[in-house]
Amino acid sequence: MTDAAPVPPTSLPAEFPTSIDPPARLLMGPGPISAYPSVLRAMSAPLVGQYDPFMTATMTETQELYRAVWATGNEATLLVDGTSRAGIEAAIFSLVRPGDRVLVPVFGRFGHLLAEIAERALAEVHTIETDWGQVFAPSVIEEAIVRVRPTLLALVQGDTSTTMNQPLEDIGEICRRHGVLFYTDATASLGGNAFEADAWGLDAATAGLQKCLGGPSGSAPITLSPRAVEVIRSRTKVEAGIREPGDASSPDFVRSNYFDLGQILDYWGPRRLNHHTEATSMLYAARECARVLLLEGRDAVIARHALAGRAMLAGVEALGLAVFGDVAHKMSNVVAVEIPDGVPGDAARAVLLEDFGIEIGTSFGPLHGRVWRIGTMGYNARKDAVLTTLAALEAVLRRFGAPVPAGGGVEAAADVFAAGAAARAVPAPEGP
């Protein structure tokens, strides 16, 4: 073995790759979507060292920005270095001990994912399910809590697989009453729909950048209540190699090093205890996502998503497309439309992508081949993005023989934007 010639056994690609040069794309699917240009620019900023005063100040500043995004006073507000799924796993693995009961109300694919991850944590997982396209009444969740008596309720807020937005306002109080920790996955909803971590009584919430926050996948914002931090701290394990006298380790340690939020908190906190090497460019991206959101204003961004979502909804309906699910409980940033009879869903999406550079989404599980999902989120929750998408969609539907009213979708959406602009233009009551 050791006398093998030290040359790579695989040759280079015949045409050596050039620097990355992606095609122009308007990403109007359920995410990832086109990032804010300033977020892309932030990632090309030079690196600094892991303990550079600028680095630690940037981490602290990013925590402060995300407290405002989450609407929380939680000290434990930080980033997990991975995709949104990494944030979910960090929350569940750190909060749930093997054998703990976890209740997951499932109203789409991502509820199944929470259950799956809790299974990997060796929890005793209980699910309740509702039809795809619906959400749960708080009373149904409370009944299940009373029956299951879980340690943790894990509940998706916005499930892109069905476009539904589960109301959370009353769930925290129910959990508190029954002594249950309340975790939500807000990946698809945060920044485009109301979210109030403290007012709603959340103990843990996680997200990703690639939806309404308008960044790339790869960093997972997370916030943890003092109650959640207490559970995590009770499971402390300081790793050999950096352990110091007085550092106790619990036998009940988190079954992951990378996702042990206790260690990650020590790295983000004043102790700055080395754990991973913070992903600097993704930190820059996450910071910029929060910064542009707060610069525009949290309420203003949510209102912009609501307006773009209403316009897209009016547009697809005016094109004659049936909307899937309970529209009253739809996330503002994505709509699912039934693919018209006779139109091959994937072929039509391919034409939209190849001829117009516009991406809309396919679907998972029971909805696969039945609906398309169209997003209006982050940077792309904009009038021009909505109208362009509707114009192109009309053209593609016509090419595949679907009966579509000429210009109807664009006009209906433009009317919604015009009404929105008029509403904003109402003069304020005159002052003294």
Next chain:
Amino acid sequence: MTDAAPVPPTSLPAEFPTSIDPPARLLMGPGPISAYPSVLRAMSAPLVGQYDPFMTATMTETQELYRAVWATGNEATLLVDGTSRAGIEAAIFSLVRPGDRVLVPVFGRFGHLLAEIAERALAEVHTIETDWGQVFAPSVIEEAIVRVRPTLLALVQGDTSTTMNQPLEDIGEICRRHGVLFYTDATASLGGNAFEADAWGLDAATAGLQKCLGGPSGSAPITLSPRAVEVIRSRTKVEAGIREPGDASSPDFVRSNYFDLGQILDYWGPRRLNHHTEATSMLYAARECARVLLLEGRDAVIARHALAGRAMLAGVEALGLAVFGDVAHKMSNVVAVEIPDGVPGDAARAVLLEDFGIEIGTSFGPLHGRVWRIGTMGYNARKDAVLTTLAALEAVLRRFGAPVPAGGGVEAAADVFAAGAAARAVPAPEGP
């Protein structure tokens, strides 16, 4: 709780943050180091959708590039979306079942980390240790394998905590002879020192971008032999929500969803089964790191690191600094020097950072306060970076009262570079 006012409980920072604008830094520590400018530029490229033909082609192309970087024909060559530590956890959690015996030879902090992560995977962990600053003879590792009879040998290649580079050439054959899987953590060494995944008989190897590959932390290249893939495939669990008829699940599943390499392989492979949403910008970065390395040439890059490392070594010795550890087994890309008596290590590093914009590294564990670590890696394995660092270090040492020969460090290093250039300038033998 629900009648709380829907406004963020924390206010925005008094001075609202501007777009990110890091200070100028020459990062000459043990990593992260200053990224190649083209890698920073690659990250500002626009996003595309998760299943865009350009995206899947870029993933495939990146796999091909990393096969050349690792010197392997392994089909299972891909990225884990997280820092280098995420790659380690994915390898160990996917290859090790609870109760399996794992042998970790520890020659620095990162050996302790491998042991720690194997403990989290509930393995029966056995370690052997050598003094910091030394490496293991293959016979010592073989004796321990015979005694412990592990499922997996987990061995760091380059441990930045001590700067040592463990020879791996003979270890794969030993592992094969005893039926042991062979994993190495090449985070600190890959790209700056010889690495031959196939010729050395590796079953799994992981790395990060932030060392010799010259990128930001946040993506972990990994390669897996067919033997490793077989172990991983025997533990398949397809998650509910995307499970299809015929998808069996093993009761012996990996105790992580995010790090289940079986699922990650299905996402990177022809099945393209949805798992996480690939971190697009970090994919672009990882691709560019491999591209610039292969464009310069793998052997040329390793030779450049060797030359810069020899120059820095000559420079610090000429400044009168004692070098820590077994220099014959040092990684080419980092050197540890003893802090001279009377010089306050952290204060001197702070002056180097604040007055010269140059970062060198502190140390962990038994070496903390005793040595500095100075890196020459990736983009910064360059003559100007080495000479500038030595000139600034000389000035700082003098300011703190250490006796240093004027210009000695710079001259000694410049001589090494001149000799390197002369060696390269030897004319080739004349052809016919």
